[in-house]
Amino acid sequence: MGSTKTVAYFFDPDVGNFHYGQGHPMKPHRLALTHSLVLHYGLYKRMQVYRPYRATVHDMCRFHSEDYIDFLQRVTPQNVQNFTKSLQQFNVGDDCPVFPGLFNFCSMYTGATLEGAVKLNNNICDIAVNWAGGLHHAKKFEASGFCYVNDIVIGILELLKYHPRVLYVDIDIHHGDGVQEAFYLTDRVMTVSFHKYGNHFFPGTGDMYEVGAEGGKYYSLNVPLKDGIDDHNYRQLFNPIMQQVVEFFRPTCIVLQCGADSLGCDRLGCFNLSVKGHGECVSFMKGFNLPLLVLGGGGYTVRNVARCWTHETALLLDEEVNNELPYNEYFEYFSPDFTLHPDTSTRIENCNTKGYLEQIRQTINDNLKSLSHAPSVQMHDIPPDLFSLEVVEEPDPDIRESVQDQDNRIEPANEYYDGDKDQDRDNDLDV
Numbered sequence: 001m002g003s004t005k006t007v008a009y010f011f012d013p014d015v016g017n018f019h020y021g022q023g024h025p026m027k028p029h030r031l032a033l034t035h036s037l038v039l040h041y042g043l044y045k046r047m048q049v050y051r052p053y054r055a056t057v058h059d060m061c062r063f064h065s066e067d068y069i070d071f072l073q074r075v076t077p078q079n080v081q082n083f084t085k086s087l088q089q090f091n092v093g094d095d096c097p098v099f100p101g102l103f104n105f106c107s108m109y110t111g112a113t114l115e116g117a118v119k120l121n122n123n124i125c126d127i128a129v130n131w132a133g134g135l136h137h138a139k140k141f142e143a144s145g146f147c148y149v150n151d152i153v154i155g156i157l158e159l160l161k162y163h164p165r166v167l168y169v170d171i172d173i174h175h176g177d178g179v180q181e182a183f184y185l186t187d188r189v190m191t192v193s194f195h196k197y198g199n200h201f202f203p204g205t206g207d208m209y210e211v212g213a214e215g216g217k218y219y220s221l222n223v224p225l226k227d228g229i230d231d232h233n234y235r236q237l238f239n240p241i242m243q244q245v246v247e248f249f250r251p252t253c254i255v256l257q258c259g260a261d262s263l264g265c266d267r268l269g270c271f272n273l274s275v276k277g278h279g280e281c282v283s284f285m286k287g288f289n290l291p292l293l294v295l296g297g298g299g300y301t302v303r304n305v306a307r308c309w310t311h312e313t314a315l316l317l318d319e320e321v322n323n324e325l326p327y328n329e330y331f332e333y334f335s336p337d338f339t340l341h342p343d344t345s346t347r348i349e350n351c352n353t354k355g356y357l358e359q360i361r362q363t364i365n366d367n368l369k370s371l372s373h374a375p376s377v378q379m380h381d382i383p384p385d386l387f388s389l390e391v392v393e394e395p396d397p398d399i400r401e402s403v404q405d406q407d408n409r410i411e412p413a414n415e416y417y418d419g420d421k422d423q424d425r426d427n428d429l430d431v
């Protein structure tokens, strides 16, 4: 069975080679594993595979402050001692370390998200996928939670040039705080985040009474969950809530952050979702038949992240794939079962009682009712002035041109392994 949707998939062969540092849970190598499974399942044959555009300082400064991005561009492990004050100011250090090639890493994952948005705007694809993106914690002036540049906010700003209403959905185990904050005062972007909340779980925001403010009141929706939520409970909340949100908000496109740290057995997580349960959210959102930008996010048990995003790539393509994994260069990571759907259930107790879930549902219902009566549903001429968003009638020729320049469409998958097409390779990259 083939998909009727055109899927554009972005992958930079260098993105899996970055290291946050010894012992750091965020491992970009998970992207190499994911891509390897996507290739060996033959999924690349069903989609447009692109080596993405690399975001410039200018692109990043559409959301971030210039001095923060200037710092990211200049700091290296060699000169970091000269930046003591900036490190503190921009929250760079422990969780968000300075590692070799940091700026290039940001440029790759942000460029792919931005190019995905441009292709959706131009109807070149129905679905754009960037598993390297989805770094939802980054703030305008600082890094946070392993995230430096907020590719999601930058991608949504691009979508807003063509789309009156963008829906952002976040199924990472952590609250999508950076995206919520960026659009907290506007009704043109509705943010919905399902996440663990309580006991000082990072980042500490996202209770169900955070609903947006001023013109954006009721356009932020939070679904705070407790430890151990399983597929059944998650579906019971996710499906009806998202159905209602789409009916009330009537988005013209959807951005879905698919953080895989909400799976059972995640190194930093405490939920109990299976790869199939996680994927059901992706299928459900795809079912609205709206332009869809699909992004990665957290995910710290590398083998399961690769399984999850491979499964979700297949779902987006309406492709059935074998549970038995194809042989690939990372095969030993998937020991002992070598399957796409291993048992990820844990002994973590499901603390989401019937009463608690009911309370969430009730509060969310009340918020959505307020939304349906909100006076500002017709929002086509209300550009948010939260930051310097230029709402332009015509696409930005600079961006369009540079994306097309770099738009090296890659047909056969083996081009990644044959000759070295990468001329921008970073010399100081520790690979």
Ligand SMILES: [Zn+2]
Pocket (backbone or CB within 6 Å): 172, 173, 174, 259, 261, 297, 298, 299
């Ligand atoms: Zn996360």
